[in-house]
Amino acid sequence: MKAAVKRVPVRNPANALTVLRLVLVPVFAVLTVMSEMTDSSLRIAACVVFGVASLTDFADGWIARTWGLVTAFGKVADPIADKALTGTALVLLSWFAVLPWWVTGLVLARELGVTLIRFWVLRHGVMAASRGGKIKTMLQIAAIAWYLWPFPAGLAGVGPWLMAAAVVVTAVTGLDYVFRALALRRSTRA
Template sequence: MTSTPAEPPLVNLPNVLTSLRLLLVPVFGVFLIFSSGTGVWWRIAACAAFCIASFTDFFDGRIARAWNLVTTFGKVADPIADKALVGTALVLMSWFGMLWWWVTALILIREIGVTVLRFWVIRHGVIPASRGGKVKTILQVTAIAWLVWPWPFPLHLLGPWMMAAAVVVTVVTGVDYVFQALRVRKDGLAREKRALADQP
């Protein structure tokens, strides 16, 4: 009789990094609110909090997989922290006129839609994170950080172009996820059909 491998301890470095990212979301939000979108030092503080939080995102998952420290908490909290951080940034930036509302709506709809797609096909399989999805995350984080930082003229003009690139990749990868979800569901239904056919 084989025993199920024990889950790694809940308190480990990847989970600490994920928890730190979650804690930094309201910190970032408060700093940006205090800036009212124009206060230079508050925007610098908000950008610093955002960059530190984003920095943890590039390491918690890698460390968890490399050191075999993947936990249920990490699987659930990591994507929540990512979406909370980016979502808070987009909404507040649009609120203060730093970003068009349609951009925020488009990105949030894409993120929510991908999450719904993952749950829709979860009984058939898992939609793997694509390379395009990682590029999308990097572009979004870079664009947000650039727009929040109070760059002088003309450097601040680069922000909208960075966000435009992020939006294009966001839409393209979102469409790709739809096709992946349909493929995973189709393959899953085909396996179920074969399994029923093989039953005596």
């Protein structure tokens, strides 16, 4: 006799947080554009919205795993929401000449590349996020938030160092995903 498969409803707290993050992306974008990175109060508002949206990224996955609320919708929507939030932030920071375009290009290329790699190996197995990938996400969030917050000149100088660390970890973990994908494909062919 087969064990009953638990059906998880799509409407659940984890997916609600993912949808909230998606909804907050345009709110964040509008606040950032309105601030023109010169209006301190709007920059603070944009940073707070970015921070809340980022917290939902950590909370939704934890809730889904802890309460057994993992759904196909969540598996697809969560990374889309993550990339929409950080991608929008990076593009806007570069648009306002706060962040060099090459940094935005490198990070976005890595994110697109990892997504394509995951699809490439999907029939061989699922590539879960690595510990390095989680560190990369935390560093990117910290760096973006630092750039958004209107720190005085001395403290604002920390932002590029945080972003430099994020870029290094982003590149290293991107290469790690390539090697893991190749190993996964080889192991399933054997």
